Amino acid sequence: VAIAAGEAHSLGLKSDGSIVAWGRNYVGQCNVPYPNKDFVAIAAGGGHNLGLKSDGSIVAWGLNDPFGQCDVPSPNKGFVAIAAGEAHSLGLKSDGSIVAWGLNDPFGQCDVPSPNKGFVAIAAEGLHSLGLKSDGSIVAWGRNDPFDQCDEPSPNRDFVAIAAGEAHSLGLKSGGSIVAWGNNYFGQCDVPSPNKGFVAIAAGEEHSLGLKSDGSIVAWGNNYFGQCDVPSPNKDFVAIAAEGFHSLGLKSDGSIVEWGLNDPFDQCDVPSPNRDFVAIATGEAHSLGLKSDGSIVAWGLNDEGQCDVPSPNKDFVAIAAGRGHSLGLKSDGSIVAWGNNYFGQCDVPSPNKDFVTIAAEGLYSLGLKSDGSIVEWGLNDPFDQCDVPSPNKDFVAIAVGAGYNLGLKSDGSIVEWGFIPE
Numbered sequence: 001v002a003i004a005a006g007e008a009h010s011l012g013l014k015s016d017g018s019i020v021a022w023g024r025n026y027v028g029q030c031n032v033p034y035p036n037k038d039f040v041a042i043a044a045g046g047g048h049n050l051g052l053k054s055d056g057s058i059v060a061w062g063l064n065d066p067f068g069q070c071d072v073p074s075p076n077k078g079f080v081a082i083a084a085g086e087a088h089s090l091g092l093k094s095d096g097s098i099v100a101w102g103l104n105d106p107f108g109q110c111d112v113p114s115p116n117k118g119f120v121a122i123a124a125e126g127l128h129s130l131g132l133k134s135d136g137s138i139v140a141w142g143r144n145d146p147f148d149q150c151d152e153p154s155p156n157r158d159f160v161a162i163a164a165g166e167a168h169s170l171g172l173k174s175g176g177s178i179v180a181w182g183n184n185y186f187g188q189c190d191v192p193s194p195n196k197g198f199v200a201i202a203a204g205e206e207h208s209l210g211l212k213s214d215g216s217i218v219a220w221g222n223n224y225f226g227q228c229d230v231p232s233p234n235k236d237f238v239a240i241a242a243e244g245f246h247s248l249g250l251k252s253d254g255s256i257v258e259w260g261l262n263d264p265f266d267q268c269d270v271p272s273p274n275r276d277f278v279a280i281a282t283g284e285a286h287s288l289g290l291k292s293d294g295s296i297v298a299w300g301l302n303d304e305g306q307c308d309v310p311s312p313n314k315d316f317v318a319i320a321a322g323r324g325h326s327l328g329l330k331s332d333g334s335i336v337a338w339g340n341n342y343f344g345q346c347d348v349p350s351p352n353k354d355f356v357t358i359a360a361e362g363l364y365s366l367g368l369k370s371d372g373s374i375v376e377w378g379l380n381d382p383f384d385q386c387d388v389p390s391p392n393k394d395f396v397a398i399a400v401g402a403g404y405n406l407g408l409k410s411d412g413s414i415v416e417w418g419f420i421p422e
Helices: none
Strands: 002-005 009-013 018-023 039-044 048-053 057-062 079-084 090-093 098-102 119-125 126-133 136-141 159-164 168-175 178-182 197-205 207-212 219-223 237-243 244-253 256-260 277-282 286-291 294-300 315-319 325-330 333-338 355-361 362-371 375-378 395-400 404-409 414-418
Touching: 002 197, 002 244, 009 039, 009 090, 009 244, 039 136, 039 404, 048 090, 057 395, 090 119, 126 159, 126 168, 178 207, 207 237, 286 315, 325 355, 355 395, 362 395
Parallel strands: 002 039, 002 237, 039 079, 079 119, 119 159, 159 197, 197 237, 277 315, 315 355
Antiparallel strands: 002 009, 009 018, 039 048, 048 057, 079 090, 090 098, 119 126, 126 136, 159 168, 168 178, 197 207, 207 219, 237 244, 244 256, 277 286, 286 294, 315 325, 325 333, 355 362, 362 375, 395 404, 404 414
16 A cells, blocks of 8 residues: 655555565665554665554664664654655654654754644655645755755745655645756756646655656656666556665555666565565575465575475465575464574574564574564674573564664664674
8 A cells, every 4th residue: 555665675565554575684674573563654764664553653673773763752652654764764743743863963854944833744865854834835954965955946835745865855736746856967856748647756866756647657867777667557556656776656456566776686576476475585595475375485596495485385474584594483483494504593492482573684593482582593603693682571573684683672672782883
């Protein structure tokens, strides 16, 4: 029902309120926190994501250090919309105010202009932010040089939607036309004619998308990676998203179409047949897809048997992929592991029960227990990434990066261990 695009990863929101994530996962941006349910909106930043829950709270995951873009300010409630920039986050409250957090220096993209009220929509990209007021005017703040992407267009009225690229901005007018401003080096602000009939907008790093009322997509700007070449048939689209150098379109039948930069992370390779998938995981050179019937599909490099799903291939509820090994979580709380086991990353510790979520990275594995503790196994040197900090309790979600881990506590705090990138 919704899609979002990060720098090199993508998100899809299902009608059942769950999120599917795929693409680059070096900081855990594709590891949707447990429980993966009750989401109503999604946003993707450079290396982090936001998910809005039906209760008005925000869940954030992925890259958080050193700017805190995943540290949702308290009280985490009353939110109705979300947006994510390169390393900062925005939340729109039901009272029309905006909350901003994450990287703020030196451009002030988290300093919401006064009066902070009357907002009805938000957008963020790169190092700047946009807010749409109930009177149809746009407020912009953050980095403005050298492309004037924060200089609101004149006349500043009648806008119904906004989108922000790396250094350019888009505004959708109530009459269906698009206004664009900021960096125009690649023509990303030159809206193609006829400029009418648009119902949605999206902006990538240096390209722009517009969705027409007839279900077709118009794309313009930097096309070096084909991010403006909308695949045929260009029809039946109901939503659009763009980030970095790739684009996404959601079809009315629930399938996703992606195009643009795909190497080396395969963020545009939606598994075929593109249906019935409920989760996806990507290793260094292989991928896993979990079907709605509980079976796992694996493809890609199979030199260590990481694509040979053990029999019986059924009753799986979650998946994870490391460099050359794979994990599957069964409905009974046990974990099945296969592939490269040189460092014991497939030797699930006993007792193998009561697991509720799993994660894998490189040459080690993680499992979160129903009691809130984390179990890890596999390669531990040289960063002690398998040494869970004490006290090992009250965890509700886990994520893995390149040699380091994140654990989300029930109080909303995050614990990091292993190799923590500066």
